[in-house]
Amino acid sequence: xxxxxxxxxxxxxxxxxxxxxxxxxxxxxxxxxxxxxxxxxxxxxxxxxxxxxxxxxxxxxxxxxxxxxxxxxxxxxxxxxxxxxxxxxxxxxxxxxxxxxxxxxxxxxxxxxxxxxxxxxxxxxxxxxxxxxxxxxxxxxxxxxxxxxxxxxxxxxxxxxxxxxxxxxxxxxxxxxxxxxxxxxxxxxxxxxxxxxxxxxxxxxxxxxxxxxxxxxxxxxxxxxxxxxxxxxxxxxxxxxxxxxxxxxxxxxxxxxxxxxxxxxxxxxxxxxxxxxxxxxxxxxxxxxxxxxxxxxxxxxxxxxxxxxxxxxxxxxxxxxxxxxxxxxxxxxxxxxxxxxxxxxxxxxxxxxxxxxxxxxxxxxxxxxxxxxxxxxxxxxxxxxxxxxxxxxxxxxxxxxxx
Amino acid sequence: xxxxxxxxxxxxxxxxxxxxxxxxxxxxxxxxxxxxxxxxxxxxxxxxxxxxxxxxxxxxxxxxxxxxxxxxxxxxxxxxxxxxxxxxxxxxxxxxxxxxxxxxxxxxxxxxxxxxxxxxxxxxxxxxxxxxxxxxxxxxxxxxxxxxxxxxxxxxxxxxxxxxxxxxxxxxxxxxxxxxxxxxxxxxxxxxxxxxxxxxxxxxxxxxxxxxxxxxxxxxxxxxxxxxxxxxxxxxxxxxxxxxxxxxxxxxxxxxxxxxxxxxxxxxxxxxxxxxxxxxxxxxxxxxxxxxxxxxxxxxxxxxxxxxxxxxxxxxxxxxxxxxxxxxxxxxxxxxxxxxxxxxxxxxxxxxxxxxxxxxxxxxxxxxxxxxxxxxxxxxxxxxxxxxxxxxxxxxxxxxxxxxxxxxxxxxxxxxxxxxxxxxxxxxxxxxxxxxxxxxxxxxxxxxxxxxxxxxxxxxxxxxxxxxxxxxxxxxxxxxxxxxxxxxxxxxxxxxxxxxxxxxxxxxxxxxxxxxxxxxxxxxxxxxxxxxxxxxxxxxxxxxxxxxxxxxxxxxxxxxxxxxxxxxxxxxxxxx
Numbered sequence: 001x002x003x004x005x006x007x008x009x010x011x012x013x014x015x016x017x018x019x020x021x022x023x024x025x026x027x028x029x030x031x032x033x034x035x036x037x038x039x040x041x042x043x044x045x046x047x048x049x050x051x052x053x054x055x056x057x058x059x060x061x062x063x064x065x066x067x068x069x070x071x072x073x074x075x076x077x078x079x080x081x082x083x084x085x086x087x088x089x090x091x092x093x094x095x096x097x098x099x100x101x102x103x104x105x106x107x108x109x110x111x112x113x114x115x116x117x118x119x120x121x122x123x124x125x126x127x128x129x130x131x132x133x134x135x136x137x138x139x140x141x142x143x144x145x146x147x148x149x150x151x152x153x154x155x156x157x158x159x160x161x162x163x164x165x166x167x168x169x170x171x172x173x174x175x176x177x178x179x180x181x182x183x184x185x186x187x188x189x190x191x192x193x194x195x196x197x198x199x200x201x202x203x204x205x206x207x208x209x210x211x212x213x214x215x216x217x218x219x220x221x222x223x224x225x226x227x228x229x230x231x232x233x234x235x236x237x238x239x240x241x242x243x244x245x246x247x248x249x250x251x252x253x254x255x256x257x258x259x260x261x262x263x264x265x266x267x268x269x270x271x272x273x274x275x276x277x278x279x280x281x282x283x284x285x286x287x288x289x290x291x292x293x294x295x296x297x298x299x300x301x302x303x304x305x306x307x308x309x310x311x312x313x314x315x316x317x318x319x320x321x322x323x324x325x326x327x328x329x330x331x332x333x334x335x336x337x338x339x340x341x342x343x344x345x346x347x348x349x350x351x352x353x354x355x356x357x358x359x360x361x362x363x364x365x366x367x368x369x370x371x372x373x374x375x376x377x378x379x380x381x382x383x384x385x386x387x388x389x390x391x392x393x394x395x396x397x398x399x400x401x402x403x
Numbered sequence: 404x405x406x407x408x409x410x411x412x413x414x415x416x417x418x419x420x421x422x423x424x425x426x427x428x429x430x431x432x433x434x435x436x437x438x439x440x441x442x443x444x445x446x447x448x449x450x451x452x453x454x455x456x457x458x459x460x461x462x463x464x465x466x467x468x469x470x471x472x473x474x475x476x477x478x479x480x481x482x483x484x485x486x487x488x489x490x491x492x493x494x495x496x497x498x499x500x501x502x503x504x505x506x507x508x509x510x511x512x513x514x515x516x517x518x519x520x521x522x523x524x525x526x527x528x529x530x531x532x533x534x535x536x537x538x539x540x541x542x543x544x545x546x547x548x549x550x551x552x553x554x555x556x557x558x559x560x561x562x563x564x565x566x567x568x569x570x571x572x573x574x575x576x577x578x579x580x581x582x583x584x585x586x587x588x589x590x591x592x593x594x595x596x597x598x599x600x601x602x603x604x605x606x607x608x609x610x611x612x613x614x615x616x617x618x619x620x621x622x623x624x625x626x627x628x629x630x631x632x633x634x635x636x637x638x639x640x641x642x643x644x645x646x647x648x649x650x651x652x653x654x655x656x657x658x659x660x661x662x663x664x665x666x667x668x669x670x671x672x673x674x675x676x677x678x679x680x681x682x683x684x685x686x687x688x689x690x691x692x693x694x695x696x697x698x699x700x701x702x703x704x705x706x707x708x709x710x711x712x713x714x715x716x717x718x719x720x721x722x723x724x725x726x727x728x729x730x731x732x733x734x735x736x737x738x739x740x741x742x743x744x745x746x747x748x749x750x751x752x753x754x755x756x757x758x759x760x761x762x763x764x765x766x767x768x769x770x771x772x773x774x775x776x777x778x779x780x781x782x783x784x785x786x787x788x789x790x791x792x793x794x795x796x797x798x799x800x801x802x803x804x805x806x807x808x809x810x811x812x813x814x815x816x817x818x819x820x821x822x823x824x825x826x827x828x829x830x831x832x833x834x835x836x837x838x839x840x841x842x843x844x845x846x847x848x849x850x851x852x853x854x855x856x857x858x859x860x861x862x863x864x865x866x867x868x869x870x871x872x873x874x875x876x877x878x879x880x881x882x883x884x885x886x887x888x889x890x891x892x893x894x895x896x897x898x899x900x901x902x903x904x905x906x907x908x909x910x911x912x913x914x915x916x917x918x919x920x921x922x923x924x925x926x927x928x929x930x931x932x933x934x935x936x937x938x939x940x941x942x943x944x945x946x947x948x949x950x951x952x953x954x955x956x957x958x959x960x961x962x963x964x965x966x967x968x969x970x971x972x973x974x975x976x977x978x979x
């Protein structure tokens with residue numbers, strides 16, 4: 001798939017003698033040394049990344065890491081000192097004011113940390129703003145704005161002023177304003193950081209829901225690793241203006257690029273990052289036509305107390321315990337007569353935190369299935385506990401799954 | 404070691420001279436525009452009986468502010484009308500409105516510009532500081548040269564004085580718009596003007612209005628100063644009261660200014676958030692007021708345009724039926740008013756101002772050979788500097804020639820017989836005085852010109868000091884009005900007294916205070932009382948309280964004066 005947005009070697013230097021500072025930077029001096037020698041501050045240092053259509057790309061870093069500068073260069077609220085930024089293959093760094101305005105109107109919109117709503121305009125007028133400045137007829141823009149407000153759940157609040165709304169609702173207006181322009185790319189600058197934790201979580205869920213149906217390309221800035229792991233399809237980690245690592249949440253958790261990342265992710269609640277696929281083990285299974293005797297034999301050989309039953313297409317039908325199997329042999333019944341059909345299954349993408357409950361209450365091991373209910377493996381308690389304890393040996397690092 | 408004084412004043416004069424000569428047409432154009440604007444506003448405000456405007460202003464006060472302000476407006480304006488100051492109030496209001504309109508039209512764009520551009524802001528800030536701290540009188544001087552006396556220099560001085568808050572607060576208001584809102588407008592692809600008009604200006608509006616409110620107040624406070632150069636209105640009433648020491652009238656005019664100030668302040672403060680905004684939307688009310696005002700202006704403008712068509716070519720229309728006068732309340736002004744009555748010059752107006760403003764106006768007209776009629780008197784350096792003539796006065800309205808008297812306080816003879824004797828013996832001729840005056844006019848310091856004259860006329864001076872004892876440091880204080888003639892005479896007699904060993908102090912005051920000072924004994928004497936016409940009122944008032952030592956100069960003259968290049972010769976000619 002072709003990237004929607006490509007950032008190539010982008011550098012931003014603030015302050016005086018930018019050219020000299022850029023040269024020093026090329027020659028490999030550190031941010032601190034450059035500040036000392038030239039008085040210029042390196043905001044972003046040779047950042048490169050690619051964002052694909054439909055993904056939520058999170059840029060994560062502590063304050064001062066250059067993430068806010070980076071996102072502002074993507075729509076040129078800040079002009080890069082050097083490097084290229086391509087949106088749909090067009091380099092926006094080269095653009096004149098007129099072309100740039102078109103890009104901002106049609107291709108890329110933004111949601112701000114402190115909402116940045118216009119206090120003198122109503123919710124509807126705020127939402128319409130991006131359309132209004134494009135001189136879209138008022139009927140049409142009202143229709144689009146109302147639709148966007150409905151998407152974010154603010155139907156009925158059109159004529160309120162921003163000051164009459166709570167923080168969470170204000171940011172919904174901010175989101176609606178960005179959605180109303182119907183751009184492919186959405187920049188979200190610490191969009192939920194000013195909200196209290198409960199509302200923040202709610203907004204994250206809602207963003208994921210909206211994304212499900214709208215498939216925008218979202219670049220999301222945050223300093224909160226939990227948030228990054230929760231909503232990011234991929235994460236770029238920044239430190240001192242440099243992109244240190246780009247990868248999926250698991251890759252970053254499991255294979256930190258360096259010590260900094262490792263320290264950063266050390267305190268993360270693994271149960272919110274790792275999925276069933278990380279801890280699943282090969283499952284013993286048998287098709288029902290093999291009969292209870294064979295099933296019992298396999299269990300005895302392997303030392304299991306139960307075994308899963310699948311059809312020829314590996315679709316999960318149920319499970320049978322050793323007790324049930326021996327009963328079936330005695331009473332001359334088939335597997336299908338005695339197997340348990342209402343067994344608990346989890347999806348391979350299910351987070352560990354979401355399967356702990358099932359794991360605790362189920363008498364059988366948890367079955368891991370894919371979208372078509374094909375058995376992928378099994379989760380046993382020991383592996384989960386090992387993984388949560390940070391034991392890397394307990395993980396399927398290479399994503400080894402049952403073929 | 405001494406560094407010679409930089410001729411800064413001279414340089415400024417040269418620049419001003421150059422501007423007057425080369426940009427005259429430009430200034431005349433501006434003058435005409437502002438004059439017309441003001442006339443129209445004055446006509447509109449003065450239309451119909453006062454109660455109409457009083458009620459309209461009361462309604463506006465009620466809508467924007469509260470019942471309290473509305474009641475104050477109603478009662479305050481009725482009081483002003485009752486005091487007989489309605490016409491002056493209308494003129495003042497018109498002056499303030501015209502100044503503020505110009506302030507807004509110039510100030511807000513400059514404020515916007517400086518908010519968008521740091522270089523502009525850096526350049527403008529010191530200029531604004533300069534405008535606000537330079538004493539307002541100082542811009543009146545070039546303003547007279549550029550625009551003549553009357554309302555226009557008054558309005559421009561008000562604009563210069565009042566414009567800084569509008570510029571500053573427009574700039575501030577726009578710069579104070581939160582950065583993330585600016586980022587938001589830019590991120591959605593706004594053009595610079597969309598950003599300005601949809602976000603920056605609406606959000607800056609309260610701050611900008613606060614600036615305009617301050618400008619209104621400053622413009623109003625300039626109204627009194629503007630009357631020094633002939634702007635009419637409450638300021639002229641105050642000025643007249645000051646020059647004539649009329650405490651009661653001064654208070655009345657002052658009170659009227661305070662009432663207008665409070666009304667304008669409250670209405671403009673609440674303009675952006677009217678009290679009754681919920682009941683009736685502000686756009687309707689303001690829209691209605693604007694339409695009424697504009698319609699009235701159009702009618703007024705049509706009305707104004709007509710009289711200009713007839714009577715072109717005679718002297719009256721050439722000078723706009725205006726006689727350029729001096730300080731209100733001066734005897735010369737009274738005499739001129741009498742002459743206007745005697746000769747039935749009904750269409751004519753006598754413009755008030757000051758002697759300095761009159762000579763400036765004369766200089767301006769003379770250099771361009773334009774017609775002008777001024778109130779003149781002898782001795783005055785203008786007769787040596789320009790070729791001028793008095794208009795014949797067959798009816799004798801200006802009376803015969805006058806004499807300048809020396810007057811001292813009661814008891815000076817006993818306390819300081821030497822000084823008394825010298826003052827008593829002081830007597831000279833108009834030609835003597837004009838010698839000193841021309842020296843001063845040509846740039847000599849008054850003290851130096853006086854010393855030079857004393858040196859050259861030792862025989863005359865010895866006549867004055869004959870028989871008088873030496874001063875031995877005794878104090879003598881003299882007061883004088885800032886007319887060229889009195890500056891000359893007072894400095895000469897002052898220098899003579901000093902030469903004789905007296906400790907002399909000279910104080911420059913207005914004519915009224917000059918008489919009052921000698922009468923109450925706070926000054927020892929003066930050599931500047933023009934009698935029997937010019938200072939008649941003051942003399943009659945203080946007659947019993949001071950000692951008249953008789954004339955120190957005879958053969959003065961008053962009358963309407965014109966440059967010799969004008970073809971008229973008699974006051975009678977003005978009627979044509």
